[in-house]
Amino acid sequence: MTLTRRHLLQAGAAAAATPVLGLGSGLLTSAPAAAEGADQLTWRHGLSLFGEVKYPADFKRFDYVNPDAPKGGVARQISIGTFDNFNLTVAGVKGNIAPAVGYIYETLMTQSQDEVGTEYGLLAESAAHPDDFSWVVYRLRPNAHWHDGRPVTADDVVYSFDTLKKFSPRYASYYRHVVKAEKTGERDIRFTFDGPGNRELPTIVGELMVLPKHWWEGTDAQGRKRDVSATMLEPPLGSAPYRIKEFVAGRSIVLERVKNYWGEQLPVRVGQNNFDELRFEFFRDNTVALEAFKADQADWIMENSAKQWATAYDFPAVADKRVVKEEFPINDSGRMQAFVLNTRRDMFKDARVRRAFNYAFDFEEMNKQLFYGQYKRINSYFEGTELASSGLPQGDELAILETVRDKVPAELFTQAYSNPVGGNPEAVRGNLREAMRLVKEAGFDIKDRKLVDPSGKQVVVEVLVQDPSSERISLFYKPSLERLGVTVSIRVADDAQYQNRIRAFDFDIITDLWGQSLSPGNEQREYWGSQAADQQGSRNTIGIKNSAVDALIEKVIFAKDRPTLVAATRALDRVLLWNFYVVPQFTYGFMRYARWDRFGRAELPKYARSGLPSLWWYDGDKAAKIGRRS
Incomplete structure (x- = not known):
């Protein structure tokens, strides 16, 4: 499976691939499941496809985190593009969703980064399913609550599933075989599948981002009823370690760490989410973003361009080691x-x-x-x-x-x-x-040095691109197609137009x-x-x-x-x-990062890629050595 918490928000963006893990059945632990037909089942604190989970039911933290990592500091990050929407429900359908939204919601389960395809309880303390995988029951933690202090409830989970499936084509497709979510106890939610044997479905449900029903059914500061089917720029209520502090529409977002975050001591959260603030600055393209990074307006940059990696990082801060270039292997x-x-x-x-x-x-x-x-x-x-x-x-x-x-x-x-x-x-x-x-075998031919289809119509294609790097690659490809007799145009579209055309499949290439x-x-x-x-x-x-x-x-x-x-x-x-x-x-089998050397980290687990920002922390001593931020 691939719908991780931020994957959905970034799906379709060729600029980066997000961590993806596939899951399914699991094992462990104690009490029988409180649902019809579940008397012989055991609650499971972790689920893993085709194998046993690494961490026992009483584990205290993941092996790869630093439990003593200091809390504090600011991490300034770069986002490419823009945003005009904070509503996860219509991501991929309307507007441009801000990726930072993925930081404010919790899921029922969360993935470990030193195992293949394994999840442990987050909002849910445990899950149970029969041997034929025809349904699953999740039990919520009693202390899970929203940032307004209200508890996360089974009704919230059912509402989230029904709403996302109704308004998001991507969720509707992903959860197509989950036919029903229903409350079966004060903290229990049962998801029924359309048939047995699909061992991945119980854990796919664990990836569900849970939304606050009471907030979405309420009114905003102006007394207007919220519309879960529309784009919006009102900061949503969440339950995760961060919430939106402030933003400038289309340009920047600041998240602040929630001081009374309910899950701070959960084994799956210890040693993570260490920054007091996560700041996201939006740039039109990587070239402009790189200049901002060089000017110390951002703390790190992920570099997708081989040319820039080879030629554009020769500024003084790299030479004197204030900026570190590092490649992280992609194993996940x-x-x-x-x-x-x-x-x-x-x-x-x-x-x-x-x-x-x-x-x-x-x-x-x-x-x-x-x-x-x-x-x-x-x-x-x-x-x-x-x-x-x-x-x-x-x-x-x-x-x-x-x-x-x-x-x-x-x-x-x-x-x-x-x-x-x-x-x-x-x-x-x-x-x-x-x-x-x-092409001739397929009935095409050359007339007046132009390729024509079997009906005699000239073959004309438009390559639709969104950013300069894609344009550069397409421009290189264009002459080769023209030698084949194809008439080629390159169309550069802005973010909104590009996304609208992709959603409607209105493109040639x-x-x-x-x-x-x-x-x-x-x-x-x-x-x-x-x-x-x-x-x-x-x-x-x-x-x-x-x-x-x-x-x-x-x-x-x-x-x-x-x-x-x-x-x-x-x-x-x-x-x-x-x-x-x-x-x-x-x-390329690595992710390329350059960063101002102000941060510390533990040894990264095999499937973490860079681990930024959740496994890193602000190091005051390092920061003092390289000077103050501009």
């Missing part, structure tokens, strides 16, 4: 980043045409000219994980593919998938010849990115499932409607053990690749 997830060919467009309905567009992409030359050779080509929808397919299918993967043999390209059984390789004139000419062969869990599951329906293809705002931007893909997604979701999950995911990956839905771009 895989990814697919690619040019998306919108299969809703007639020109991209034929896989041969889509494949031709891949042959026209000279990654090797782009990597040399634009990226200083730092990147590698993506060859899988699960790049960077053991879930990526390779070679020829065999064993369990082959057996799974046999069940859809009549619905998939025959070549995937006899040829290993690989992207075309360019990088020199001879290879590029050979790739373009193959691209031309494919975009760049998209899908973060992938180490234990993928139900989110694959949202990514590639036929039902999501027609659901505005879904992550199926490609428009895939493929019965074999649908069948393999179900194999992934209903896998009963880790080996079967891996085999099913590789089979799904292979079928997606051999349908040539996208032109894969590139990846």
Whole structure:
């Protein structure tokens, strides 16, 4: 699964991939569940897919935190883009949600960062489900409360589930197989699923962000009734370690640490959330953001540009070690980043045409000219994980593919998938010849040096981009497509226009990115499932409607053990690749950060990436050595 607390707010943004973990069933501990049919079940303080949880029921803290980390200080962060909405419910549907909103709400469970796909109780103290995973009951902690002092209730949880599912297409798709949430006790909420066997559903429910029913059904400071279906810029009521202190619409947000935060001593919170304030400054693009960072107007910056990482960090503060450059390995997830060919467009309905567009992409030359050779080509929808397919299918993967043999390209059984390789004139000419062969085989032709479709209409495509880095990549790709006879335009859209067009699938080509869990599951329906293809705002931007893909997604979701999950995911990956839905771009196995050296941290766990900001703290001694902030 992939809907972590901030993932939903950032979904679709190619600028960064958020940590993603997949979960499911679990184990442990004591009393029988107080729900119908639950007499033989035990309450579980932690849930983990296909295995036991690391931490026992009486654990005091995660091993990787510093329980004595000092509280205090300010962390100034950079956000790219803008915002005009604090309402999580309509994120991805209306307006631009401020990512900082993800810091003010709690979920029923929270993930550990030194295990694969494991959650422990946060708002909920425990959960129980039957062996067939047909439902789950969560029990709330009695001391959980909102920032106004009122308790978090079972009614809040039911309200949150019903509201998010009603108004958010993304949540509606993600929770499609959760048919009902109901209060079954003073602190108990039961979620009923549409069938047994989906071991991930109990923990997917644990990711639910809980909203305050009484606040949303109340009135604002002007006496106006709040509308949960509309955008708004009134700071919402939350229950997390931070709340919104102040903001300037579209430009900045300041969060303050809640001094009487109810969960301060929870094992899952000890040693974390150490800053008194989190400040977010919004910038149009990374170039402007970098100049602000150099001027000490922000404490750290995540760098997505290989060129800037190689050339733009030569200012004095780096030379004298006041600014630290560091790369953090990405071990928690895989990814697919690619040019998306919108299969809703007639020109991209034929896989041969889509494949031709891949042959026209000279990654090797782009990597040399634009990226200083730092990147590698993506060859899988699960790049960077053991879930990526390779070679020829065999064993369990082959057996799974046999069940859809009549619905998939025959070549995937006899040829290993690989992207075309360019990088020199001879290879590029050979790739373009193959691209031309494919489009002609699909009924396209060249007339007056322009590619025309089978009806004689000239092939014209618009590449829709949102930021300068995407524009730069698209401009490099454009001449290669033009050599194929395609008429290409690059359209740079502002944030609002771009998001509106993506939601409506109104584009020919975009760049998209899908973060992938180490234990993928139900989110694959949202990514590639036929039902999501027609659901505005879904992550199926490609428009895939493929019965074999649908069948393999179900194999992934209903896998009963880790080996079967891996085999099913590789089979799904292979079928997606051999349908040539996208032109894969590139990846880098690390996150690049530069920071002013004012902070401390414990040893980071394997799946934490940078751990910023939750696992870091303000170090006054370090700050004094490098001077005051400007």
